[in-house]
Amino acid sequence: MYFEMQSLNSEQRSNILHSLVLPRPIAWISSVDGDGTVNVAPFSFFNAMSGDPPLLCVCIGSRQGVLKDTARNIAAAGEFVVNLVSEPLARRMAVTAIEFGAQVDESAQAGLVLGDARRVKAPRIVDSPASFECRVRQIIDIDGVRSLVLADVLAAHVMDAAVVDGELMYFDPAPMELIARLQNPGWYGRVGDAFQMPTPSVAQWDAMQRQGVSDGYLAWADDGPAAR
Template sequence: MNFDFSQLTSTDAFKLLSSVVVPRPIAWVVSQSPQGRLNAAPFSFFNVVSSDPPIVALGIGPRGGELKDTSRNILATGEFVINVASAGLAEQMNRTSVDYIADVNELTRAGLSTEPSLLVAPPRIAQSPAALECRVWQVLEAAPQRVIVLARVVAMYLCDEAILNPQRFHVDTPSLRLLGRMHGAGWYAHTNNLFQMVTPDADDDPAVRPAQGH
């Protein structure tokens, strides 16, 4: 069956996209209002889109026809922190997805604490094993009250236990036990069922481009 997205409602388009683009990494975003109020919320329309410069993309939809607190804070301050969601923090992450009023600190409600960031004003979640400090690079208005934030990663926190070789920047990714977002409401995936494939040896294939020097 083929689907013409111009003939679909946004709800139906979401159902299809979120069912096949999986697993999606979770951006557990901490933002801060100009008045200093903290907000935390998870988003799965997120990924790294460039390493040079280091750019991440974050899609934030509306809630009740208005900008979400996260969008409002990011647009006002230009800074935010993306924390990763590990398996041991699943319940706390899920708790911060609740639509609290703007004055409520989701971190407090979820029993989480914070640590200061290195370069940006919003803090990171202390219990999260890794965090990306971000500054807005560009904002696209995809639809009314729906924004796509392109942000430059200016600093990163990574727990010492996950660093295999700090000189070579080797990370023990499986040890982070990160969660991924799956299809439908409430479905998640663990990232510990892994396999590895070596790049095929194509030295004798004339159709393959020669290796480029660095």
């Protein structure tokens, strides 16, 4: 089917992206306001934008035209922490998604253990398998209803069990038990069904074509996970 975005209403347009851009990593953001009140909330329009410089990007919506607490805190402080979400923390994350008032500490409602970050004032979630201390590089206003935040990663905290090589920066995702956002309402996925597929070099691809095996390589179901 074909869908013309201009002919759809706001909810329909949003549902298309929520339902088809899958899976989406979850940025569980911790921030603080000017009074020191901690805010914790999850956002799934989020991803890494660059490895070097290390950049993360997250889009934060508004609530009835008013900026959410996270967006206000980030704009005022210029810094925050992105915590990744493991399956054992999933329900605690869900509690922090409840639309509490501005003065409610979501971390307390969810029973989270917070710890000091080293480079920013916002705390990190101690039990998160990985956390990134971030400083705002740029905030882009999107039609007055969303804030697109581009941030430099200043430091990372990673659970010891996931560190394979601390020099080469190799990590094993299995111990982290990460989850990702799927379609509405409230669907999530586990990051665990992985397969390895190195990209062939030009020389390897040319050799496959000369040997007449390139079509077999393209026929994914012949030797890929779908055949198992």
